[in-house]
Every structure is written in C-alpha cells, then in structure tokens.
Amino acid sequence: MKILMLGWELPPHNSGGLGVACLNLSKALAKMGADIDFVVPYEAEHHFDYMNVLSATHIDPLFRYGCSAYDTNVEEKRFKEANCPEMYSIRDIQKNYIRFVEQYLMHFKPDLVHAHDWLTYEAGILAKKNFGIPLVAHVHATEFDRGGASGGNPLIRQIEYEGLLWADKIIAVSQATKNIIVEKYGIPADKIEVAYNGFDAPDDDYHYDGSSYQYIEGLKKQGYTVVSTVGRFTLQKGLAHMMRAAARAISIHPKMVFLFAGDGEQREELMRMSAELGISNNVIFTGFIRGKQLRDIYSISDVFVMSSVSEPFGLTALEAAHHGNALIITKQSGVGEVLRSIVRYDFWDEDKLAGALVNIAESPALTEILKDGIRKEYARISWDDVAAKCIQVYNEVEQNKRNRF
Amino acid sequence: MNSIVLYLHMHQPLRLKHYSIFSVGQDHDYWTEKDWYAGTNNERIFKKVVEKSYRPMLAKIKKCITLYPGFKFSLSITGTFIEQAEKWAPDILDTLREFAQSGHLEIVAETYYHSLAFFFDKEEFEAQVRMHQDKIKELFGVTTKVFRNTEFSYNNDLAAWADDYGFKGILAEGWEKVLGENPTNLVYRPEGCKNIKLLVKNYHLSDDIAFRFPDKNWSEWPLSSDKYIGWLKKSAESGPLINLFMDFETFGENIWADTGIFNFFEQLVSKWDRDPDCNFLTVSEACDSMEPKAEISVPWTVTWADTERDLTAWLGNSMQHEAMKNLYDLKKDIMALGDEKLTRDWRLLQTSDHTYYMCTKFFNDGSVHSYFSPYDSPFDAFLYYMNTLRDVRLRIDEKTGKNDGQLPKPRVTSMEVR
Known part of the structure; x- marks a missing residue:
C-alpha cells in the first residue's frame, strides 16, 4: 500500500511528541508492508531506510523551530534570514507545503493520504478534493488542547474543522481527544477511531551514571523524594496547580524536591510562585533539556507528575515509566486511559495530588506497587499495535471507496 | 432424606469516604460522605440494596415460610450491617427477629466487624466474635452456635479455636483440594478437634445460582427449578446434605429481579417442600444429623474467593x-x-x-x-x-x-x- 504521509517534523528536528509519534508510527507501518513517502516542511538530512522523506521547501529545520506547531510568537526577522526569502510566516510555509504536495500528486498516485494535525490538513484536503485520494486525518492535539479555555486561534480551528470534515476517517490519540472532536467540532463519533500512541523502549546504550545532577543525588541520600515533571511551561500543562500542590505536600512531608524540566511562557510565573509559597528551596528549574540530560531527570526521580489540564496523549509519562518512576497523572490526560497502575486526579484537585505525593513519599509499599505495576504495563504498549490499527482504518477507507464506485 | 442446607450471608461494610490528607486533624468522621451520589455514600448504597434485595427477598422468604412450613434457612449478619439497618431500615431487623423466633431461621456467628482479625490478633478476634454474639442475643434473643469466619477463611487453627470456644459447627469452602475424595454432602471433623463439626459449601450447586444463573452464555441457561432440583437429587446420591452457601445479596442485587431469580427461588422452595423425600435443615440441624464421616485437615488458609480460594x-x-x-x-x-x-x-x-x-x-x-x-x-x-x-x-x-x-x-x- 502506497501511503503519502503528511507531517511537520521528524526527530531529531522535533520540538515535541508529534515528531516522535510520526516516526515510530511510520517505522511500524513500514514493517507491515506500507510504502511511505513522508513530507516535512524543511530540508534536512534524514536517514531512514524504511521510508522516503521528502522536503517541501528548502528552509533549514533550525528556522522551522520558530514556526513549530506550538509556538505562536513567530519572530518575523528569523524568517527574513532564512534561506528561503519568500517565506515570512507559518502560513507561507504551509502554502509552499501545499504546492509541493500538489506537484507530487501530479506525478504519483498514492493509495491514501495520512495527514498529521492541522498543520498539514490543507494539503490533505487538496489531495482529497482535487485528486480524489482518500484522506485519513490523525489528531495528535486539537486547537482546544493547545489554546486552553480560549479555544485558541480561530483560523487554526477553521482549518482543523475542514480537515476533519473532509477526512474519510479520523484517528484520535485518546478517547479524551475523540470526545473533543465530537463535542467541539460535531463530527460523528463513528467516523473516529482511537489509536493510543505506543512506546518502544530505546535500544541504545544509555545508562544512568549519576553525573548530571549531583546536588539532587545528595538530597536523595538524605532521604528526599524526587518528584519531576517535564514539558512546556504553558497553561495547558497545569503547572500552577502542581506548584500549589507541591507546597501543600511539603507542608506535611518536607523532604521532597520538585524538578520542573522544560521552558515556556509560564517560567517566571512559576518561579515567583515557588518563592511566594516559600518552597524555592525545594523546587529546581532545569531549563529546556533533551537527550541524556533529560533521561537523567527521569532516572533520578522517584515520581513523575503529568499535571496537564488537557493532554491528548502524553508520551513523557511512558518515558518516565520506562525509567522506573511512579506515575501520577491527571484524569484529563489521554495516556491515563491506557495505564492502570497510576494515581489519577482531576487537574484542579491540588489536595489529592498533594495527598498522593505524601503517601508515596511515606509508603514504600505504595511506591513499590506503582513502580512494579507500571513497569509491566508500559512494555505492552507497542507501536506495532498502533500501526495495526491504522492499517485496519486504511482498509476500511479503501473498502468504502470501492463501494462508492 | 435429601436436605437443602441454605445459608446466606448478609453484609454491608461502612465504606471510607474520600478522606483527604488535609482532613487529618480536622475531620474525625470517616464514614459520612456528604455527596449523595458518591460511590462511598453508605446511606445511599444501603437504601438502594434494601430496595433491590433485602426487602423483596425477605418478603419472598416470608411467603415461603407461610406457604411451605418446612422451609428454614441460616443467616450470618455482620455488625456493620446491623448498625446501618438500625439507622436506615429497621424493618429488616424486625422481619429477621420474627423468623428467628419462629424457628425458621438460625443466626450464624462471625466477627462483628467482618474482619480478618484472626490472622493478625487472636485476642481482638475473639473480642469481636463475643461482641457479635452479644449483639445477636440482644437483637434477636437467640444464641449463635455455628461459626463462619470472614470471607469463609478457614484453617486448622481456626477450627481448633472454634472448638475450644464451644461452637458446635463451623463452615468452610468445599474445595476438592481440601476434601480430596470426600463429597461436600457429609459432616466432617476438623483435624485434632474434639467436638466441633465441619460443614462445607457445595460450590458447584451454590455457584449455579450465585454466579451462573443470569449468564446467557451458559449452556444450561435458562435454569429452571425442575432442572436444578434434578441436579440436587443427583448430588444427594453422594450424601444427604446439600450445602447451598451464598451471599444474601445474590437475590436482587448481584442478580437482578428481571432475571427471574426470585421466582426461581420460590419454585425451588415449594417443590422441594412438597417432596416427601426432601426437607430443609439449618446449619445446627445439619451438624446434629450425623456423626462426622472423616477428619479433614487444612493446614493452609482457604477462602471462598476466586479460583485460588485464598486470601x-x-x-x-x-x-x-x-x-x-x-x-x-x-x-x-x-x-x-x-x-x-x-x-x-x-x-x-x-x-x-x-x-x-x-x-x-x-x-x-x-x-x-x-x-x-x-x-x-x-x-x-x-x-x-x-x-x-x-x-x-x-x-x-x-x-x-x-x-x-x-x-x-x-x-x-x-x-x-x-
């Protein structure tokens, strides 16, 4: 089966989970015999022998960060310096992306177009509308997740809506995401399949050597429980609630240290909060980290908290599980739907989060059973299952197309 | 004579409310959930089960006692149940008192708090058994003579304790790994005991009602009283006592009324009572009905739960x-x-x-x-x-x-x- 995959990023040129998910999904699909052309909006060396990566433009992926799916403050001057002078904004890049897809389709005829998130939906719609290629829209996050209560950017919502309307079938990364698509966009539920993201443990030679965070190692030796969270510091992540819960937990069990790993617009607010709550000593901001430093964070911590107000899936939780953390996850996070050995709470329920933290810190039994249970569970979550689900959706779409003619 | 020994267990726990760590030191009421619809609201759940199971089943039993005078049964009833019934449905206790005093009901002893204290603290355990006996005496005017431990947990030590305490009988799961070749339908003597007798649950026939009755995928569904009586009589070939032990809530709560469970029960009782070869016995009567046929040893703990029958x-x-x-x-x-x-x-x-x-x-x-x-x-x-x-x-x-x-x-x- 020939699949034209429309994406916005692939590792290592990724800013978040979208690229990781797209890569792993494509890899698993290729194993099952899918022939994939994967379009990215930038030009970079990608060496994957299981699929072809096509560049829609000549811009450097470095500059593409400025227009990532998550960054709304695009600095125009960065684009003026880019190697493709006619592209000033994300919309310009998208127009070039669409033009590239159009060119592609004039020469090739894939069996199906699989588009990932609103960024690529217009190109997907074009394939469906002008070339009659069946469209599968994959929803990793909706604008309602990204924008919080405000509902985000109306233009993005419009594109997202049209993509969902035009799609023959929609794949959502969790039931929570499916619910949003049904409730906010009025898409019939039977058009949407849920395919939870997978997780394949990296098979590299990483091992924790304790060198990155010696201060925290010292605290651990003194009996401190290390709690971490990883992600962008935006409203969507619910970190202010987590900070208040941290203060409440520390008021009962002072030997707790919180690692806030990441960066974002809320950084200063969170720092100020930690000071006002009188827990600056117990809160550490690492800044934006990736690679070994990030994995060391997971390795050093005992408990991982996903405090998101709205999280379509939440891959970081599985990464933390892989490194042996006990997990506390909000009921508003999709990943919580597939895990059982976790403590779940409503993102606003600071008391419950604080209570869970104290109990984990004070109860070896609870910590052990959570860690032990999650270790058994996360390993079963495989990208092969996600790919199998996608193939099932592809076949269904193809069947429907044949029935129509 | 073929005898049905029907024993039911009546229990509701007091569920803990969602007790926050910040309630510590502030709120000493652990049992009263303010949210009526919460899964931990004891009053709501109790009243629901009263409507679905306790009242309709007791009404059915009352009818059976009136129309089929040979009907009698045994019941254990926990202290946590009694306390809730006193508050929210005292009529249930009145009905039970009526049954007990008319000789159609034998009350079975257990721990007041439905606890596993036997495995942690024997002194505390015995205090709770005594508490339960006192409460039953005060409430129903009868003295319990046969003992069952929480979740049917049983081992040799427990039997020895019950023997010393003076109970005439004790109940346990009739599991093959415990009984060996012995059928469930006889009276046994726990190993090393002098007087006490052991009755074991016929779990095949009990579970036909308690679990399989509503299961539409079961090859025997729908189960008629005639078919079931046929099985009972077949079972009686291995011994006269057919020990049907199950939760009281089987009727109406675990298995809803719309499955026909209540009518099945009445049909069973009426047909059995009219059959001259059949009768009903309480657990004490069953103990008295014969001398122990063999000695049974259970060095490890057996319960009535799951396929593993353990704790x-x-x-x-x-x-x-x-x-x-x-x-x-x-x-x-x-x-x-x-x-x-x-x-x-x-x-x-x-x-x-x-x-x-x-x-x-x-x-x-x-x-x-x-x-x-x-x-x-x-x-x-x-x-x-x-x-x-x-x-x-x-x-x-x-x-x-x-x-x-x-x-x-x-x-x-x-x-x-x-």
Missing part, C-alpha cells in the same frame, strides 16, 4: 499488608486508652472490604477482570485509608499527650496564592 484478594499485595500492619500496630494504644469512639473507628477500619478495595490481582495483565470497588483505583483506596490511619494516630497522640509533632497542621491552603 490474596485481601492480603495479596504490599499495600494491603502495609495498611494492616499500620492498623494493628495501633492496638496497644487503642486498648490502653479505652476510648469508645476511637475503638469503634479502629475496629471499623478492620472490615475486610477496605483491603479488598486495594486489590491489584490481574491488574497488569491487560484482562478485564476487575474487583468491585467504590474507588477509582486500588491506589485511591489505599490513599484514603492511610490518610484515615494518620488521623487515628493523631487522635491517639492527642489523648495520650505525646503529640510528637510528626504531623504538623497544614500551613498552606490552596486559596493563598492564585
């Missing part, structure tokens, strides 16, 4: 053990203080349901098998339980004046910073 649903994981250790560690202080309210709360925390809610069996194997619980997860059950124990400890410390500041009052409230 792992209650004491299988580290959380459950830690919770129980923390609970029973408080005994010395609780007993020394002798505070009535504190002792009651401590004992209510012994009810086996609390650790059952923390069960994680089959939790990680991806199966759909799940244990019934009013909490979102076993971890939540553990959190609320441990928070409650903190408060109990705090109350002890306050009364003994040794508050060592282990648990300072919260100094940050969620309203301070917005």
Whole structure:
C-alpha cells in the first residue's frame, strides 16, 4: 500500500511528541508492508531506510523551530534570514507545503493520504478534493488542547474543522481527544477511531551514571523524594496547580524536591510562585533539556507528575515509566486511559495530588506497587499495535471507496 | 432424606469516604460522605440494596415460610450491617427477629466487624466474635452456635479455636483440594478437634445460582427449578446434605429481579417442600444429623474467593499488608486508652472490604477482570485509608499527650496564592 504521509517534523528536528509519534508510527507501518513517502516542511538530512522523506521547501529545520506547531510568537526577522526569502510566516510555509504536495500528486498516485494535525490538513484536503485520494486525518492535539479555555486561534480551528470534515476517517490519540472532536467540532463519533500512541523502549546504550545532577543525588541520600515533571511551561500543562500542590505536600512531608524540566511562557510565573509559597528551596528549574540530560531527570526521580489540564496523549509519562518512576497523572490526560497502575486526579484537585505525593513519599509499599505495576504495563504498549490499527482504518477507507464506485 | 442446607450471608461494610490528607486533624468522621451520589455514600448504597434485595427477598422468604412450613434457612449478619439497618431500615431487623423466633431461621456467628482479625490478633478476634454474639442475643434473643469466619477463611487453627470456644459447627469452602475424595454432602471433623463439626459449601450447586444463573452464555441457561432440583437429587446420591452457601445479596442485587431469580427461588422452595423425600435443615440441624464421616485437615488458609480460594484478594499485595500492619500496630494504644469512639473507628477500619478495595490481582495483565470497588483505583483506596490511619494516630497522640509533632497542621491552603 502506497501511503503519502503528511507531517511537520521528524526527530531529531522535533520540538515535541508529534515528531516522535510520526516516526515510530511510520517505522511500524513500514514493517507491515506500507510504502511511505513522508513530507516535512524543511530540508534536512534524514536517514531512514524504511521510508522516503521528502522536503517541501528548502528552509533549514533550525528556522522551522520558530514556526513549530506550538509556538505562536513567530519572530518575523528569523524568517527574513532564512534561506528561503519568500517565506515570512507559518502560513507561507504551509502554502509552499501545499504546492509541493500538489506537484507530487501530479506525478504519483498514492493509495491514501495520512495527514498529521492541522498543520498539514490543507494539503490533505487538496489531495482529497482535487485528486480524489482518500484522506485519513490523525489528531495528535486539537486547537482546544493547545489554546486552553480560549479555544485558541480561530483560523487554526477553521482549518482543523475542514480537515476533519473532509477526512474519510479520523484517528484520535485518546478517547479524551475523540470526545473533543465530537463535542467541539460535531463530527460523528463513528467516523473516529482511537489509536493510543505506543512506546518502544530505546535500544541504545544509555545508562544512568549519576553525573548530571549531583546536588539532587545528595538530597536523595538524605532521604528526599524526587518528584519531576517535564514539558512546556504553558497553561495547558497545569503547572500552577502542581506548584500549589507541591507546597501543600511539603507542608506535611518536607523532604521532597520538585524538578520542573522544560521552558515556556509560564517560567517566571512559576518561579515567583515557588518563592511566594516559600518552597524555592525545594523546587529546581532545569531549563529546556533533551537527550541524556533529560533521561537523567527521569532516572533520578522517584515520581513523575503529568499535571496537564488537557493532554491528548502524553508520551513523557511512558518515558518516565520506562525509567522506573511512579506515575501520577491527571484524569484529563489521554495516556491515563491506557495505564492502570497510576494515581489519577482531576487537574484542579491540588489536595489529592498533594495527598498522593505524601503517601508515596511515606509508603514504600505504595511506591513499590506503582513502580512494579507500571513497569509491566508500559512494555505492552507497542507501536506495532498502533500501526495495526491504522492499517485496519486504511482498509476500511479503501473498502468504502470501492463501494462508492 | 435429601436436605437443602441454605445459608446466606448478609453484609454491608461502612465504606471510607474520600478522606483527604488535609482532613487529618480536622475531620474525625470517616464514614459520612456528604455527596449523595458518591460511590462511598453508605446511606445511599444501603437504601438502594434494601430496595433491590433485602426487602423483596425477605418478603419472598416470608411467603415461603407461610406457604411451605418446612422451609428454614441460616443467616450470618455482620455488625456493620446491623448498625446501618438500625439507622436506615429497621424493618429488616424486625422481619429477621420474627423468623428467628419462629424457628425458621438460625443466626450464624462471625466477627462483628467482618474482619480478618484472626490472622493478625487472636485476642481482638475473639473480642469481636463475643461482641457479635452479644449483639445477636440482644437483637434477636437467640444464641449463635455455628461459626463462619470472614470471607469463609478457614484453617486448622481456626477450627481448633472454634472448638475450644464451644461452637458446635463451623463452615468452610468445599474445595476438592481440601476434601480430596470426600463429597461436600457429609459432616466432617476438623483435624485434632474434639467436638466441633465441619460443614462445607457445595460450590458447584451454590455457584449455579450465585454466579451462573443470569449468564446467557451458559449452556444450561435458562435454569429452571425442575432442572436444578434434578441436579440436587443427583448430588444427594453422594450424601444427604446439600450445602447451598451464598451471599444474601445474590437475590436482587448481584442478580437482578428481571432475571427471574426470585421466582426461581420460590419454585425451588415449594417443590422441594412438597417432596416427601426432601426437607430443609439449618446449619445446627445439619451438624446434629450425623456423626462426622472423616477428619479433614487444612493446614493452609482457604477462602471462598476466586479460583485460588485464598486470601490474596485481601492480603495479596504490599499495600494491603502495609495498611494492616499500620492498623494493628495501633492496638496497644487503642486498648490502653479505652476510648469508645476511637475503638469503634479502629475496629471499623478492620472490615475486610477496605483491603479488598486495594486489590491489584490481574491488574497488569491487560484482562478485564476487575474487583468491585467504590474507588477509582486500588491506589485511591489505599490513599484514603492511610490518610484515615494518620488521623487515628493523631487522635491517639492527642489523648495520650505525646503529640510528637510528626504531623504538623497544614500551613498552606490552596486559596493563598492564585
């Protein structure tokens, strides 16, 4: 089966989970015999022998960060310096992306177009509308997740809506995401399949050597429980609630240290909060980290908290599980739907989060059973299952197309 | 003579409310959930089961007693049930008293708090058995003579204890691994005991009603009373006592009325009662009906739960053990203080349901098998339980004046910073 995959990023040129998910999904699909052309909006060396990566433009992926799916403050001057002078904004890049897809389709005829998130939906719609290629829209996050209560950017919502309307079938990364698509966009539920993201443990030679965070190692030796969270510091992540819960937990069990790993617009607010709550000593901001430093964070911590107000899936939780953390996850996070050995709470329920933290810190039994249970569970979550689900959706779409003619 | 020995178990725990860690030191009422619709609202659940099961089934039994005078049965009824019934449905206790005094009902002994105290503290265990006997005497005017332990947990030590205590009979699961070649339909003697007799549950025939009756995928569905009576008579070939032991809530709550369970029951009773070769016996009468046929030894603990027939649903994981250790560690202080309210709360925390809610069996194997619980997860059950124990400890410390500041009052409230 020939699949034209429309994406916005692939590792290592990724800013978040979208690229990781797209890569792993494509890899698993290729194993099952899918022939994939994967379009990215930038030009970079990608060496994957299981699929072809096509560049829609000549811009450097470095500059593409400025227009990532998550960054709304695009600095125009960065684009003026880019190697493709006619592209000033994300919309310009998208127009070039669409033009590239159009060119592609004039020469090739894939069996199906699989588009990932609103960024690529217009190109997907074009394939469906002008070339009659069946469209599968994959929803990793909706604008309602990204924008919080405000509902985000109306233009993005419009594109997202049209993509969902035009799609023959929609794949959502969790039931929570499916619910949003049904409730906010009025898409019939039977058009949407849920395919939870997978997780394949990296098979590299990483091992924790304790060198990155010696201060925290010292605290651990003194009996401190290390709690971490990883992600962008935006409203969507619910970190202010987590900070208040941290203060409440520390008021009962002072030997707790919180690692806030990441960066974002809320950084200063969170720092100020930690000071006002009188827990600056117990809160550490690492800044934006990736690679070994990030994995060391997971390795050093005992408990991982996903405090998101709205999280379509939440891959970081599985990464933390892989490194042996006990997990506390909000009921508003999709990943919580597939895990059982976790403590779940409503993102606003600071008391419950604080209570869970104290109990984990004070109860070896609870910590052990959570860690032990999650270790058994996360390993079963495989990208092969996600790919199998996608193939099932592809076949269904193809069947429907044949029935129509 | 073929005899049905029907024994039912009537129990409702007092469920712990969602007790926050910030309630510690502030709120000493662990049992009253304010939210009416919460899964932990004891009053709502009790009243629901009263409507669905207790009242309709007792009405059915009353009808059976009136129309088929040979009908009689046995019942164990926990202290936590009685206390809730006194508050929310006293008519149930009145009906039971009527049955007991007319000789159609024998009350069976057990621990007042439906606890697993036998496995942690024999002294506490015996205190609860005595408490239960006193309550039954006061309420129904009868003395219990046959004992069953919580969740049918049973072993040689328990039988020896019950023998010494003076019970005439004890009930246990009729599992092949325990009985060997012996059928469930006879009276046995627990190993090393002098007087006490052992009756064991016929779990095949009991589970045909308690589990399989409503199952439309069961090859025998729908089960008619005639077919079932045929099975009973076949079973009676191996011995006269057909020990049908199950939860009272089987009728109406576990198996809903619309499956026809109530009418099945009445048909069974009426046909059995009219058959001159058949009768009903209470557990005491069954014990008296014959001499023990063999000695049975159970060196390990057997229960009536799951395929493993063990205690792992209650004491299988580290959380459950830690919770129980923390609970029973408080005994010395609780007993020394002798505070009535504190002792009651401590004992209510012994009810086996609390650790059952923390069960994680089959939790990680991806199966759909799940244990019934009013909490979102076993971890939540553990959190609320441990928070409650903190408060109990705090109350002890306050009364003994040794508050060592282990648990300072919260100094940050969620309203301070917005």
